[in-house]
Amino acid sequence: MTDEGRRNVRDLRRGNRAMLLRRLYFHGPLSRQELVQTTGLSSASVSNVVADLIEAKIVVEAGSVESDGGRPRILLRVDAARFEAIGVDVGETRIRLERFDLGLRELGSVDVPVLGGQLDPKAVVPAIAAGLAELTAGAQAPVLGVGIGVPGTVQHQPYAVVHGQTIGWDALPLEELLREHTELPLFVDNGARTMAQAEMWFGAGRGAESAVFLLLGSGAGASVIVDGAPFRGSTTSAGEWGHLNAEYGGRLCRCGARGCLEAYVGAEAVIARYREAVGAAVIDTDDEEEGLGRILALAEVDAGAAGDAARSVLDETAVRIGVGIANVVNFLNPQRVIIGGWAGLAMAPRLLPRIHEVAQAHSLRLPYSLTSVELGALGPDAVARGAATLPVARFLESGA
Amino acid sequence: MTDEGRRNVRDLRRGNRAMLLRRLYFHGPLSRQELVQTTGLSSASVSNVVADLIEAKIVVEAGSVESDGGRPRILLRVDAARFEAIGVDVGETRIRLERFDLGLRELGSVDVPVLGGQLDPKAVVPAIAAGLAELTAGAQAPVLGVGIGVPGTVQHQPYAVVHGQTIGWDALPLEELLREHTELPLFVDNGARTMAQAEMWFGAGRGAESAVFLLLGSGAGASVIVDGAPFRGSTTSAGEWGHLNAEYGGRLCRCGARGCLEAYVGAEAVIARYREAVGAAVIDTDDEEEGLGRILALAEVDAGAAGDAARSVLDETAVRIGVGIANVVNFLNPQRVIIGGWAGLAMAPRLLPRIHEVAQAHSLRLPYSLTSVELGALGPDAVARGAATLPVARFLESGA
DNA sequence: TGGCTTAGTTCGAGACGTGATTTAACCTGT
DNA sequence: ACAGGTTAAATCACGTCTCGAACTAAGCCA
Numbered sequence A, B: 001m002t003d004e005g006r007r008n009v010r011d012l013r014r015g016n017r018a019m020l021l022r023r024l025y026f027h028g029p030l031s032r033q034e035l036v037q038t039t040g041l042s043s044a045s046v047s048n049v050v051a052d053l054i055e056a057k058i059v060v061e062a063g064s065v066e067s068d069g070g071r072p073r074i075l076l077r078v079d080a081a082r083f084e085a086i087g088v089d090v091g092e093t094r095i096r097l098e099r100f101d102l103g104l105r106e107l108g109s110v111d112v113p114v115l116g117g118q119l120d121p122k123a124v125v126p127a128i129a130a131g132l133a134e135l136t137a138g139a140q141a142p143v144l145g146v147g148i149g150v151p152g153t154v155q156h157q158p159y160a161v162v163h164g165q166t167i168g169w170d171a172l173p174l175e176e177l178l179r180e181h182t183e184l185p186l187f188v189d190n191g192a193r194t195m196a197q198a199e200m201w202f203g204a205g206r207g208a209e210s211a212v213f214l215l216l217g218s219g220a221g222a223s224v225i226v227d228g229a230p231f232r233g234s235t236t237s238a239g240e241w242g243h244l245n246a247e248y249g250g251r252l253c254r255c256g257a258r259g260c261l262e263a264y265v266g267a268e269a270v271i272a273r274y275r276e277a278v279g280a281a282v283i284d285t286d287d288e289e290e291g292l293g294r295i296l297a298l299a300e301v302d303a304g305a306a307g308d309a310a311r312s313v314l315d316e317t318a319v320r321i322g323v324g325i326a327n328v329v330n331f332l333n334p335q336r337v338i339i340g341g342w343a344g345l346a347m348a349p350r351l352l353p354r355i356h357e358v359a360q361a362h363s364l365r366l367p368y369s370l371t372s373v374e375l376g377a378l379g380p381d382a383v384a385r386g387a388a389t390l391p392v393a394r395f396l397e398s399g400a
Numbered sequence C: 001t002g003g004c005t006t007a008g009t010t011c012g013a014g015a016c017g018t019g020a021t022t023t024a025a026c027c028t029g030t
Numbered sequence D: 001a002c003a004g005g006t007t008a009a010a011t012c013a014c015g016t017c018t019c020g021a022a023c024t025a026a027g028c029c030a
Helices: A009-026 A032-039 A043-055 A121-138 A174-179 A191-202 A267-278 A288-301 A305-332 A342-362 A365-369 A383-398 B009-026 B032-039 B043-055 B121-138 B174-179 B191-202 B267-278 B288-301 B305-332 B342-362 B365-369 B383-398
Strands: A059-065 A073-078 A084-090 A094-101 A106-113 A143-150 A153-156 A160-164 A169-172 A186-190 A211-216 A220-226 A336-340 A372-375 B059-065 B073-078 B084-090 B094-101 B106-113 B143-150 B153-156 B160-164 B169-172 B186-190 B211-216 B220-226 B336-340 B372-375
Touching: A009 A032, A009 A043, A009 A073, A009 A383, A009 B009, A032 A043, A032 A073, A043 A059, A084 A121, A084 A191, A084 A383, A094 A121, A094 A383, A106 A121, A121 A143, A121 A174, A143 A174, A143 A191, A143 A383, A153 A186, A160 A174, A160 A186, A174 A186, A186 A191, A186 A383, A191 A211, A191 A220, A191 A336, A191 A383, A211 A305, A211 A342, A220 B305, A267 A288, A267 A305, A267 A342, A288 A305, A288 A342, A305 A336, A305 A342, A305 A365, A305 B220, A336 A342, A342 A372, B009 B032, B009 B043, B009 B073, B009 B383, B032 B043, B032 B073, B043 B059, B084 B121, B084 B191, B084 B383, B094 B121, B094 B383, B106 B121, B121 B143, B121 B174, B143 B174, B143 B191, B143 B383, B153 B186, B160 B174, B160 B186, B174 B186, B186 B191, B186 B383, B191 B211, B191 B220, B191 B336, B191 B383, B211 B305, B211 B342, B267 B288, B267 B305, B267 B342, B288 B305, B288 B342, B305 B336, B305 B342, B305 B365, B336 B342, B342 B372
Parallel strands: A084 A143, A143 A186, A211 A336, A336 A372, B084 B143, B143 B186, B211 B336, B336 B372
Antiparallel strands: A059 A073, A084 A094, A094 A106, A153 A160, A160 A169, A211 A220, B059 B073, B084 B094, B094 B106, B153 B160, B160 B169, B211 B220
């Protein structure tokens, strides 16, 4: 309510510059004419600002469009090679760093396994620092910054602090710790949100103004996009879809409450429910990906009791997800609901029809009819790419 | 993603003008000095813009603050008498129009009973038009516009069209119909949202950036405030809290789905559940307000079976509301959750402790600890006042 | 080659915000 | 009563911005 954006003429210029830059970035090569029409700026100003951007080597000319009688239009595009950005995916089993150009094309990557499956903060920071050093050494252009997707809630006070209950991170001051190893701007955010950001820019969310991304992995999370930007809530913990209550007094959730959706639909929960149904020894692996795969396979090929149990467990999973989607549709009325995460993508082929059916039955007619429920397009590994969008987004917003 | 706000220097001025005006409006009399400090503008610009506003007679000087050695600061305030606004509450039993000054002090009102309890569109439009004529005739200052809160979903395409399934309005082009009777700018929105807006400006939401207002009347709705503005979703139907699923396969809701929260917590549902528990004849009134009152009284004073049933029904209501609040807290992480609506305010004194208890038990620890759950401060009749904020908000945003 | 059409640039005008300077309005101490 | 000090507000000169109009560039066609 106090201060918002533009005040003086320089800010005005920066805003217009950012507007043109964003448009060129997201809507491909465009002529000055098209920029004039879509932004509402005068042709004089467009010429002026574009000249700035060209001089700064951020925008380059990219051929021209054949004319029908007049001077041909010169196309402009953002020079993707002008800057680079680094994205980091801090996962539960590995840390992956990727280097991208401005257009988010991957230029290099480093994988660091997490020893013993434990994300010890003392080991994570040096691992990231080492990876950063390796990647920046290979950079062909200035690096705008480093985006880091972490499993947990990120608060800025004012430097990013991570609260990750599932991985035992208690108020880890990640930004300050990394600050000792690099001068690059750091952008830390929740991994689910960075993944959603990647889908918004390049995947299933492209073009939507509002969308909800459901991330089914070991557990269940979500990221809510409102007006094209992630909604964080008052303390950045919005989007805990997995802890919507699915059944009063139901299964105990690892958060301590009873009946959370996550106690039914994440890979961990699906496996646990299957074990309860058929006896603990049947799925004899600790690898959730493998365990979930076996249940899916049994449901597909086994005509006996083990297959019946698998089908039953998966059907309830679809029902719970469907109701959870209906809740999202009724309460937030998004343009799209997008299912992602490795477990979600693995189960979706089998469950999607049932999910649609249940979601429809529990949704209000009008909003559901205008919402599409679909799968993520970038696969389960979009966290690092989404993280790299953070410095790029800052670059575009600031107008360079 | 295309065009947003400021482009040229005139827009810049308008934005700064709006910023100062908003600040003066919401933060009471302020000196130019204080404006300089809180807005970040230079003192030259503040003087300049304020001179404009004074010349337009929107802002007036309002005494001065004693100095400690220097020239005293002259206080400025928005002249509440300079403009007026009209708010309309289209309720299920009556239509109420109120006339306000710029500071939203009530200056006059007209009540139109709805004949036979039926909101016939053919009768509503002339009724509103007649009320408007009466109120504008009494206006002492130019009327900025008319805000109208209606029970139903409002879509702008581009003129306001109301879809009200509960009252049998099917795509009623209310704005166009009223346009034939008045030249005043019209602002139509859902009544729950206008009520929430009133609470945000003058009631329990004051100062919050994000809040969720739960409106318990005959049914159950909500209005979600994000970044100080109502969130409408992609097709303006966001906030259907009453249709979150409370129990899979549960009670049939009037929306057609099973297990909606509204089938448990609205006045209609509470009365129905009580009747089921004790026999249909016990609450022998069609007036929901009276019926709910009797149940509350029985719970309070009757030690026998009728009281037990009332207590049991009300306890389950508290549990359902509590879980519903936990869902909101987990998913949206608002600063505040505010319970309003006539039924909500009537039940709250008895239910609030239990609601808090259940909400806490089903919420994630961190977000719940930072969220306050409280009651609306403006009572059940804030719809018209909230509606009147719509033209005022437009006035403030545009910078007059 | 000359006219026509469209794209992009240049230029002068008008509007704005800012820092520095000036004026206004009050207080304190003598 | 009056000078000196202090703070608030207004004024001024300057630089920056966008815009419309005029102008130049670069193609087509006959």
